[in-house]
Structures are given as C-alpha cells and as structure tokens.
Amino acid sequence: MTTILVVDDEVDVEPLMQNWFRRKIQQETYLFRFAYSGREALTLLQSEQDIDLVLLDINMPDMDGLTLLNELSTLDRFLGVVMVSAYSDMNNIRIAMNRGAFDFVVKPIDFADLEVTIEKTAQYVRQLRESQQLKVISELKTRFYDNITHEFRTPLTLILSPVEKLLQKHREPEELLMGLNMVERNAQQLLRLVNQLLDLAKLESGHLSLSPRTGDLSDFIGQIVQLFKPIADERGLTLTYQSDLTSFYSFDTEKVEQLVYNLVANALKFTPAGSVTIALKKGDSVRIVVSDTGIGIASEKLPYIFNRFYQVISPQPLAGQYLPDTSDKVPAFLNSGTGIGLALVKELTELMNGTVAVESTVSKSPGQPSGTVFTVELPLPTVESPTVQVVEKPVMQPLDWSAQSTSPQPAPDTTSEPADTILLGVNGEKPLVLIVEDNSQLRMLLERQLSGLYRVLTAVDGEMGWQIAQNELPDLVLTDVSMPKMDGYELTRRLKTSLITDHIAVVMLTAKTAQPSRIQGLQEGADDYINKPFHVDELRLRLKNLFIRQQKLRAYYQNIFSQPDVSFQPATATDKFLQTLYSLIEAHLDDSRFGVEELAHEVGMSRRTLYRKLLVVTNLTINDFMRQYRLRRAAQFLREGRNVSETAYLVGYESPAHFTTVFKEFYNRTPSEYADL
Template sequence: RQGAHLLTLTNQLLSMSKINSGSDNPKWQKGNIVVYLNMVIDSFRLYAKEKDIKLLFTSSDPLIEMDFIPHYVDDILQNLLSNAIKFSGPGKEIHVVISKIKNKEAVLKVQDFGDGIPKSDLEYIFDLFYQGNNSERNNGSGIGLSYTRQLVEIMNGKIEVESAEQKGTVFIVSLPLQQSETNNISVWTPKENERIPSSMKVNTGLNIFLESQDVKGKIINRRRSDISPTVLLIEDNDDVVLYIKALLPAEYNSVTARDGTEGLELANELIPDIIISDVMMPNKDGFALCREIRKSALLNHIPIILLTAKTTIDDRLKGMKCGADAYIKKPFHYEELLIQIEALLENRRLLKEKYMQSLFKGDDLNINDININFLKKATDIVFKDINNSGFTSTSLAEKLCISSSQLNRKLSAVAGCTPSMFILRLRVEHAKKKLVTEDKSIGQIAEECGFYDMAYFSRTFKKLTNVTPSQYRRLPR
C-alpha cells in the first residue's frame, strides 16, 4: 500500500515536471464530460462505502459536451475525492456536482461535510509541499492540490476552495466548454451507414475516446465478414451502457441486462458470443455470474470480461478464479476494451477449428474439457442414428434436452457450424472411413450413412472433400 502511494506521488511529480518543461503533449477530446465523470466517481464508490461514506453525483444536464483532457480530469477528480474521503467521517456524504453555466463553462464542485480547513491554511493549500498545522491533517504530501491546480490551469480553468471548520469544504473547478485554440481536438460524428441506438442519437457526446472509430475500423477489417458477434452487456449504470454501446462496432449485436440474474437468463436464451459485465450489481454480482456460467454445459465456452472499480490484486484473483477471461478497471481506456473483445473472439474461433479437427481425427482429447465433452455427446447421438435420413437438427436438440435455437448458438460457438452442417459433416466423415475400410458398394455405404439419394450423396461428398466418393476410394493411403 505504501509502495503504491509512493508510486502515485512520484508519477504526479514527474507529470508536473513534464508540464513545467513543456514536454507534456496531452490529447484533447470533445465529448460528454458527464459520462466520464460518472465512471471515475464509480471507481471511488467502493472505497467510500468501506469508510461508511455516501458518494453522490448529480449533473444539471445529462449531456455537457466540452473540450477536455481525459487523464487530466481523471487526476483532478481523484485528488479531490481522495481528500474529501480522507477528511470525512463515517456516516457523512460527499456531493459531486457538474453544471453548465450560460453555455460557456462547466463548473465541477466536490463538497464534503467533514471538519473543514482552518482559515489560516486556506490561502496556502495549493502551494507545493504545503501541509496544514493541524497534526491530525498532517498525513499528506502537499503535492496533490498543487498538481490539481496546475492541471486545471492548463485546461484554461480555475480552481477555488470554500471551507468552514466543522462544516466542511467545497472545491470548485471552472472549465471552459470550448477551447479558444483547436489543440488538435478530435471530433466524433456517426457515419451515415453506422447503426446508432435511438437512445444515443440525441447524445453524440457519449463517445469520449473519439479515436475509437479508427480502432473499430481495424477490428472490422480483421474480422471475417460473415460473423456478427452478439455481445451481452450486463451493467446497471445507464451511462456506462450507452458509452460501451457507442464504442462497439456497428456490426456487433448488443443486448443489455441490468443485473446478473437477468443477464444469466438472457445468456441461456441467446448464448452470446461474449459477455461484458460489471462486478458490483444487485441480485447477482459479476463473480457469482462467472461461476454459474462456467458450470453450465450450455454457456461455459463464452468469454467473459469484467469491468469494475474493484481493482485490488485480491479482487482480480477472485475474478480469474471465478472464470473471467479479462478484468478491466473503470474508468477504462476504449482501446483496451475493444482489443480484449477482438482477441477473445479470435481465440474462440481458433478453438472451434481445433475442436472440429480433433473430433474428426478421433484424437484422444482432454476429457475434462466440457466443450469437447458436449461435442462428443452430440457426435455419439448422431452416430446412433447415422443411417436414419430423417434424423435432423431438431432430433439432435431434443436428445440433448435443449431448444433448437440454443443448439444452433452452442454449435456455432463451439464447432463453427450450424447443427444441420454438423450432422452432414459427421455423415460424410463416417462415409470416408467406410470407403477406406469396408469392401461395400458406394450405394450401400451411402445408405448406411443416411443418404438414400446417390446423386445428393455424391454432390455433398465432393463439396466437403473436393473429390467424388469413387475418387476418394482410389486415393493412395
């Protein structure tokens, strides 16, 4: 803990040095500051709750679009909230309020109701390394507020403080909505062919990290065009839901749930390609959700990304033990989330190929792999009725005790093909073995594999193997 604190102080001093030397080159963004503040504040709620402090956030408008530097705003709010929590006692409240003033500036207020700051200290608290005379408060470094003021001033704003002993303190940060110079500010606007949820069309500032359009383009180009992944987003914060939806490529099908219970129901119904979930949710939290998904033969293949403010090493280890594939801290960087999604989907695609190749080769696979066991079970069921031409995907679903749509989603995710194609490929693979090992006519082998139309059997066989049954039989072994 002390090491982490020392690292934070060192980083702040280095940042101040870079700013003073003119070597800092921050990236300006234009976006909805309300959404970004909400995510930063969310990362402090658990810490405040542990101190029995209630952290409240309100905004005069749901959309306050402005020019700002995200990591500067992050550091400003983290310093102000850390101080507010430090000097607030159990049972107290901390109010964070953002307001838009005359369409010219945004005013951020962080107010606590703690002991307050003595008048003799007020004029010095923004000085570097200044610490108050009160010994109970003399537990800081005197860096945070000086660094905060520097960041505010770089964004052409100002910071003020009002305090009364035994009543509390309020820090007031005023920032212009629009910078007088362009400062290479990126602007995000939806493209004509881009699908944007109707609830977002009035809130184009939600996509704060605006370079994400480039990242989305790269992901779309690297992905196969015939795949439209379904993303199940489980999150009880509406702003975060809309923000993530804005980040996802338009080709993704996104479905949302409010908590783990609703999310698990939707997962069983839809069998999504990937799940993105918060950890702290009502009814069923993200850890419990992960455990139940990993125990489900129907859902265990689905990659899970946890987004959370719980970022201690114990929390991360708990998430991994519960079966999470990735654990991302709020507020997160847009590119980290998108790259994680892409990587997990690509890994699942490679696993599909491995599963099917191993299955058809008859390799001795790890019996503890629940997805392989599912495929083996499905394969055994098909082979029992391999000579029955009336055995269909509906028959397979009934014998597996799942719905046809669930079977379709599960096999697509695990094997990379539809149930009908899965059955067809097994029939052809069975025919291939018989053609090599049994001295029977091609017509008899076709019937034993469920094909009673020789022309259809030949066409199907050639489509999947690139040779006719008779040519396959004559191939050198």
C-alpha cells in the same frame, strides 16, 4: 451480571453456593442456575443464551462431565467451563483441559479459591466476546469500505470516461482544455484517496495481502518519481532520483507504488523552496530515502505523524518555527490532507516486514536549514536471473496541486486510439454484446460507446442478464460484479458451466480491484477483468481482441470441418459442446431418421439455439455439421476395407447411390476411388 450454571448431581451443592455467594447474588453480580445431570444442563444451555460460565462436575450418572464438555463445543457459543472433581481424578481433569475447559477446582471445594477462579473465567469470557465483537465490527467496516469504494468508482467512471473522450476531441479553446484537465486530475485524486481508505480498512482487518512479482525495482520507482517532475518544475523545485540497485527484486508493485507515491507527494507538498531527493540504496535490505528541504516537523509532533488522520501542519508557524515568505509557491491547500498517506506508508511497510523512520529539522531563524528525511527499509529478496519481467508501469497519476493553475496540460495522444474497425461475426453481422450493469447511467454510457461497433443488449442485473444470455446467445457479456439478485461472479459461473452459453466471452467490469477479487472472477471463467474507472479506448481494444480471438477459433474449426484433407480426430476435441455433439451423432450414426430436430432434442436445446451456437462456434449449419461428420466417419470405414453399400448404411444413408453423390461433392472422388487410394 455473570450467569453461572452449576452442573452437579449432589443436591447439597445448591445451598452451599447460594450461601457463600449471597452478597454477589444480592448485588446482582452473579446469577446462579442449577442442573443435576448432564442432559438437563445441555437442554438448559440450548434454550437459554445468557449463560456465561459452567461449573461442571466430571463424575455424574447419565451423562458425565467429559461427554457434556464435548457437546458444548457444538453450541457455537463462548462459554467458560470450570471442571469440578476430586484430587484422585487428575487424569480426567487433564483430558478436560485438553478438550477446552478453562480451569478446574477440586473437592472439597475451597470457596475462596472458587471465587477467584470464577472471576478469572468470567474475565476470559468477556475478552473472548469483546474480541469477537471487534472482529465482526472490523469485517463490517471492511465490507462497508468495499461497498462504498464500489459506489465511488462507478460515478468516477462516469466522470473520467466522458472527460477522456472530450480531451481527445477538443484541443481548443484553451479555457475548455484547462477545465477538462482539472476535472480529470481531481477525479484521479479522489480515486486515489478512495483506494487509500479501502487499503487502510483491509490492513486493519488483516485482509490485505502481498502479491509479489519480479522486476526492476530501480526503474519502477524511477517512473513513479518521474510522474512528479512537471509539478516540481512548475514550483521551481529540484527533484532528484538516485539509485544504487542493480539486481532484480521480488516485490508487490501496488504496495511499493503507494508507499513511494505518498512519500514523494508529501515531500513536495511541504517543500516551498529547494529540493526533494529520492535515493535507493542496497544493503541487507532495500533502503528508500526521501529527503527534502521543506519546512520540517517539530520534534514534539514526530511521534504522531504515522497515526491515522493525524495532521501535523497548521496554517500558522509552530512555536519557534521560522517559515520563509514563499506564499507565491506554497500550495493554497498547505493545511489540507486527510492524515491517511503517512499512516498508509507505515502499515504497508510493516506488511512487507520493513521499517520506516523519520528525522526532521525545523528552521528557527533566517538562513538556518530545515527539512525532513524518511527512511524505509524493505527486506526484498533479489532475483538474479528472472526468466520474464512481469512488473507493469505505475498506474497512479500526479496530484492536481493548485486549483488556480493556468497551465493547460497537453492534450492526450490520440495516435494510440484503437481504430474503430467494425468486426463482423457470423452471417456478416456485427458481434452481439450484452451489457449487465445495475447503474443506469454507466449502462447508458457503455451502450453509447459500444453501439457504433457492435449490436448491444442491456440488462439491469445478473438474473436478467442470465435470461437474455440464454435466449439471445450474445458473443460477449460485459458484466459488473456487485449487482442485486445475482452478482457477476454467479452470472459468470452459470455462463461458463452451461452447455448453451459456455462459448460466450465474459469481461468483468468492477470496482473490486483487490487481487483475491480478480482471482475469484478468473476462477469462475471470466476471460478478462477491467477495473473501474476505466479508459473507454482500453475497453474497446480488449473487446476487439476477444472478438478477433473468437474469429480465429471459428476459422480453425471451420477449416477442420470444411477441408476434407484435414485430419479428423473427434476424440481429441477439447470443446465440451463439440464433444457432446460428436457423441450424440456417433450414437445414432446408422439411423437415417436422426436429423436436426432429434439432435437438438438430445442436446437439450431448441433448434434455433443449437443453430446459433453451432454457427458461432464452427461457422457451420447443423445440417452441414452432421453431414460432414458422417462423411468423415464414412472415409474411415472405407479405409478400414468396408464396401460402399455397407459404409452407406453405417453412416445413416438408406441409398448407396445418394451416399456416393454426397461423398463425391465433399471429397471430389467417389467412395470407390477414395477406397483405392
């Protein structure tokens, strides 16, 4: 049913409408409501949400139609507005159309024409509402995939991290090594499928964007192909890579990697014997050609192979298709698959403004060749002289092709494992790490892996993590992003904007791998960003690098404060915390009673918190920091020509003799000797 609100100050309009549309009303197709002024109509629209269409007279007292039209835009509802006026009022009608009216009718009203206009407007409103519903559903679907990806990535981390450590420690027995390799490969395959589902959802909702980078495209794709070499050798297939490219290109590494990976994996999966060739050709655009001598795709199936979740292969030959006897080489899961890979190839190609085409031949008799050729055209811009090559190596791992494989994979190379060097922080203690993670198993895993190197605290959510961080001042916070009560973004923002905690390094550990999520984390002040699932050794190395950086910064400030000959420029300090301390001490420079307690009170911290923070930042106690600041300011006054007694009082010493003793301890000369230099 379409609910129509008629807004007109002429009372005879109501019986005319009721009479003309009586059948529609009786059939419950239309329901009419009437208002005789703009204000009455606005009140009705604000209180009733089921009105679909407004027939609005332009010329009315109190509130005219144009004014009411403006008010309707604030209701945040989909309404179809049809303006009603006289021929002589076309200028106002034009204004109304520019302000969002869908159509207009003129008086005297042609009711047959009005009926057509109402139907057209009602259809427009339905389409708008359906479009909005689809948009909401799409956003809900994307959020669901994003959340479910996070839920998958956390248990995958709990699988891959222990397996990684076991593979490093155990090279025998062979049965154990083979089993661990199988677990790792299948976990990586599950991760790849989860990522593909997420990308499809983002493509559908328009949330997947390109992040082009400059690099050697030929070498990058060559590395992807090389991942499949052991699989091709194991199955007796010839894997060939050819490239005519010589230039550097700007391309999205992640998208190109997924595209090529899926095409090569698909070709190998359905090629029981023969060869798979990957060729890169240059022209007006980059052409990626993946050809195989596999079983081929029947012509009637070709139009559907890029459809989502469509699976073209069946266990039995297609009508008229000849399959050679290669049961010993064809993977047991020839009919397996999700129907995601080729759909993702097509949509990623279109995202990059490219095209993908396929040609295939099916063998119908022994000796007749078969095979498939996929051709992808990508209009990638060339970069003649890149100043820096920023493309990383491919991150994907080859599929685990056969669950019955008896060939154990080589044990991981442990020579690159970071040494378990125990770094010492302030006071000779190990650095303090706060782990904020809502998944109890992952939290325990991280605590177990890091507790040998660092002192470790844990929190179950961001809110608890924030409280602990303020009370304990850890050297580093390792936080998840998606958490109850307070997520990792908000926790990072608070840590980096509070004077108490802004020195703490923050590493975000998350399943949200999309570039916008990474950018958001870095914008909030995160020092590093690690994706789930992660390698424990990589995590340890990144934490170690951050702690080394903190040590160097502490040493830098300690050198500035502790060495009398180092130039003292407090006005140029970049650390906000130190700037605050400088300004507070300077404001009370001549006050001998302004000490540690007073400074802590002024800065808004407890004495314990100020002591610990200053020690972490400068490796100095509060007393040492204040004394050295005053002595350096004294040195400046002496160079300006002030005498010793005056200088002593200016920097807060009541006894010039005591000032002389303290000054000589720091500068190895008396104030008078210093002034004579």
